[in-house]
Amino acid sequence: MASCFRGGFRPEKQRTKAASGGDDDDNDGGGQLTAILNSLVQKASDKFLRGFMGVLTIAREYSTLCESLQMLRQAAESAGRTGLNNKDMTLRFSMAELRLLTFKVEHLLEELRWEAHHNKALVDGHRNRMMRNMYIPLVLPRSMKRKLKMITGQLNALGAEISGFINHVPLVMQNNIVGRVHEKQEIKQKLFCLDRYKHEGLKVLCVVGIEGVGKTTLVQLIFDEVNVKEYFSLCIWVNVSRQFDAMRITKRIIEVATCEPLETQMDHTEEKELQSYLQNILHERRFLLVLDDVCDENTNGWEELRTSLASGASGSTVIVTTRELCVARTLEAPASGIIELGPMSDDEIWSIMRQRMLCGLDDKPELIQVGQSLMQKCHGIPLAAVTLGDLLRKKGTSNEWSSVIEAANEWLALAESDMPTTTAGVASVALQMSYEHLQPDTKRCFAFCALFPEAFEVDGDMLIQLWMANDMVWYDTEGMGAWMLDRLQSRSFLQDVGQPYNGVTIYKMHPLVHGIATSAAGKEIRILHQGHQLTEVMPELHHLSVVGSGLDVDMILPNARGIHTLLSQGEGCRISVSNPDFWKSNSLRALDLHGLLSASVQFSCQDMKHLRYLDLSRSWITSLPEDFFMIYNLQTLRLSDCFYLKQLPENMRFMENLRHIYIDGCFRLENMPSNMGQLQNLQTLTTYIVGNGDGYGIEEIKSMDLGGRLEIYNLKNVRGKSKAEAANLSLKTRMSNMLLCWGMFRDDEVNAYNAEEVMEALRTPMCVQTLKVWRYPGSILPIWWPGQTLANLVKLTIKDCARCKRLPPVQYFPSLEVLHLEGMDSLTLFCDNVSMDTIEVSYYRFFWRLKSLILCDMPSLEKWQEDEVIEVFTIPVLEEMKLINCPKLVTIPNVPMLRCFIVEGQNKQQLYSLAPSSSKSKGPLCRLD
16 A cells, blocks of 8 residues: 655655645545545444434435445445555546545535434424524425535546446554663663762763664663662653753653642742742652653753752652753763663564564464564664564464565665665654554544644543544444554554543654654644644645644634644643634534633534534633534533533533533532433533432433543432432442532531431442542441442542541552541541451451551541550551641551651651651651651
8 A cells, every 4th residue: 555654765656746746635545535434434324314314305315325435435445455556546536536525425414413413302392592583494405405416426426437447456465571681780770879979969861862772661661660669769750752841841740749730739830939849849859750752952941950850869860761962961961871772683673573473483484584584674673673563463374474574675675775874764664564554444543643743642532532523433432442542552653651640541652653643644634833823724634733822723723614623732721712703614523722711602503513522621611602502413522620610501411412521620610401311322421510409410320321530519419318329320330530529619518417328328339449528427437338349449538527437447448559538527536446247348458558648637536546555557568648737646557668758737746756767668768847
């Protein structure tokens, strides 16, 4: 297959410029086009839409449209098998024309679907004051009939033309880290050697090497070792990439060090305040900081950042990975602190390839021979070996390998002749080959990732939802999207960088991979950086992202017509839209204007028929338009941290396609729309506020298959045990994070009426990993908690439960790592001696996984356990303990692994005297007051 590939070295016969000099619009030889047609066939065959069209007078024309799409899908698949080389120039022009036509088809199908939903809503009876004056036709307008006939005719003509040209040709069919032992030992020796650096303060080490040589992998391997974690009391990883922004790096260090978003810790984030705050966090703590992928030689702000980092204890170290030796010199790394990575040996490269191929080769000498010949082309670059190994995975015969080997020799030979000294180019070729062997649907999803800037970290759930909004996944949508993510990650196209705060996996792209994605996307995707503007929207452009802060969309984009996806990206992003004509796009599928500096949005549902994804989080809006509920195709609504939002549209129950609603952090929101239980497709609802009256109770979430995070407020309005049981919380097996609150954010005293029986009935699902109980007015918490219900609980927070006198037996929670108790005025005893016969546990280990314990504002707490005089219990792996304003507490448990001890209050000196002088680990005990 042909492919538009950055780097300047591809076979001449596969170049994608036409004789006229124009760029090719079909970058993958029909692959992405096949995926688009797959999506259109699925959408046109939708049972709901076909049922609506079947009662209209143009049912025959619609059936013809469906048949044409199926025929063209088969033609596109055949075109992909031919390779679309230069002898098929006319065919390639026809395919490019077909790709443009598919967007018209998609637009038509969306309008038809909107009409179908609107007519259904009328039948269901949601006529209201606003709609009485609207004429809603029960048949399609003539203009839409003409459009349907015109597009069907164009599809038929193109199908006949393409079918005449197609010549059917058969389609030829970490865990273990290898090498770098010496470099690893050298870096670890420098990390643990205090004598050489004891008078030099902060150590700076630089790992230097070309792209794909394994800098990040090597440092990550060291970073994750147990003895490194024990030696350093704090380990922090920050991805820097492109511009060296000292402010951004400082913020990220603070967030990683405290495990909390910066917004929850500081009201003002001026540079000096951030530096001072960072110094306090790092004070006398031995830390390891990795600054990964520093590309920019201009490291303004490094001196100020280094001053803050110097507050750490002796032995604190910064490791920098970079492609440029000049960066190491700019950061003032000593010559002895620079580790240069060269190419790996052939044996090591072969070991990597065999690991990734996952097939036994000992009894297949013919495969070993061809594989080793391919291995020599990698020039010692492990990324190339990983990519080729992934590509050859599960191919067990020489016939299955033949096409891959032949293509590899052709591409790599040309790479050697064009760029013989650029080993990074070899890795690029390997990645390009791996891309060529992706399925069409996966190619399309991968190309869409070019919408995010290089090294940008993207929320995995958000990426799936954007794919869904653009019909890149269409059946079992979230499951299919997760499969796509896993597929791209397994092929090294995406990198999993962890789960920062909310359990959502974050991904990023290697710069070489981003180049492949950009090339695959062609003209459909563009990124605009601050200071640039788009004077004209070209017909081929469908996905646009704008990067920066303080963006005026009107200045960047004259209008959004023809744009399917518009994303605003950047930290602290603030967006303004002053021109009301901007909203009249009638083409947007996905719109991200988080940080919008406006109290309202000016669009009408008539102009947003196609919208599936809307992100207005962290904006100033106070409400949404009255007719918002008529955006029937909307799937994802993100309104997190809209601090001024007071209400949601009342008729949201008619938005049947809604799957994800994010409204966490909307502190002024006081109630929910009625009858939310009608949203049968809803999978994410981050906040539910229990109200009074029919249609507003907790039973509305009964039939919702919710996952992820759920915060339930105003539990004081639950009228009895039966209503609480009706919520079916225990059956929501995809839930990971839950909050139960008996009031609202600004409530006064919460009545204790029926609180204990309601809490007893709210059995949380056993999959919950994080649970917070807030403002519970009862005196005891349910005894069933430590059984199978909370077997997977990792973090438990109980806050502002002033009347609660007894805790559940938290000491027996098998997975508990973090316990935070705050504002429990009546609690006198930490661990109640509960009879083991009364709880559902089969183990008796005491806090055997607890790593962090926080006790705050506990004025009555006196004892850790009832038999404290007889025996002081042990918390074996506790690393962090904070005791804040616990005046009656005069003892502490036995904590052999304690590394950080923070005390505030009148008894801090007494409690300090009881703490161990040092932990059993090699790191120093940190004491702060």
